Amino acid sequence: MNNTIVVTGTDTGIGKTVFAAGLTGLLDGVYWKPVQSGIEDETDSLIVARLSGLPAERIIPEAWRLTEPLSPHRAAELDGVEIDADALALPATKRPLVVEGAGGLMVPVNRQTLFINVFARWQAPVVLCARTGLGTINHTLLSIEALRGRNIPLLGVAFIGDEIADTQRTIAEMGEVRVLGRLPRLDPLTPETLSAAMHASFDVADFGEPGR
Template sequence: MKIYVVGIHTGAGKTHFSAAFCEAFGYDYFKLIQAGSPKDSDFVAKFSPKTYIFKEGVFMQTPASPHAGKKLENLSYKGLELTLPQSENLLIETAGGLFTPLDEKTTMIDYIVTFKHPCVLVGRYYLGSINHTLLSLKALDSREIPLIALVMMGERDEHFDSFIQSYAKVKIVHLPFFTESDFKAKSTECKKAFDSIL
């Protein structure tokens, strides 16, 4: 099974979740586009060293929106021509949010629509996250992109959860951010939560 990991915005916690999920379920990891260093794949390799990591679809040195980095570095690629690795169990981490540019003409969600697989939407709790979460859920639903679950990173906010569940009726999985000392425990929590979903 191929699964996209998408975010409600940049810095939502996609890479933290990816490391925990790959460790828990033995998935391979692929970063569609990497802008800047250190690489997200380095983080995954550090926490989940048994995970097989494919070379990213595109790498750019510039830590910026890919369409800007592409121009600054004179890179030549077309976003919708990037190919996914051959793997029976592959986690595909996108960059930024759903509408983050992939190149000058397309966004992450355009790629997902073109090469459709189920996705996990990752968010974190902050003022404004309800709006960003609902907009992201609506974007996925309107394009008929299957949603496995909404994963919320960080300390649980009951007010957020109750509103999102009431309004959007989606499954919410909670995963605190982790350190090296508690990664195994958090990965186990992740596995328990998704065992009943997948």
């Protein structure tokens, strides 16, 4: 089992935070969102705390909390600060650490650095979250190529949404990537339904050594 897993996505708004909450619970781990953009509504850390069923001390405070729900580089500028990307270091924990990025891989941390550059420095294995709907083949294969081009270890793809078997198969075969499972849309979305879905759809053992 890897001590740290980075959860990123092919895009924003695909359910990555819900998956991260489920994964943190599945691994009985610790969650960290390094940069939070937008604090007026429920933050990602609060969502994970609500859905993971884990105690509050398992949610590590964000390194940066930015007011506006924008790309971190722009949200920071509006707040009159600049994020020091080089200072973003993985916290030391005894439990598995689930780290959630912001949006997709090419989201700017500041005007010089993208999140994918931070991930490359960390060299922690990545789980790539992808929707199952139209457009996901392009977005997912591009994301896989970007990760591999920077030699970032990729554990596999976690699909989120309704099953679309051919799309999922196409990504697995053309991307030469392991499919870790698929998290369906849950209604209602509660700690209990999320935990049940994660245990039914994912195998803890798959969150070990990176795949192909």
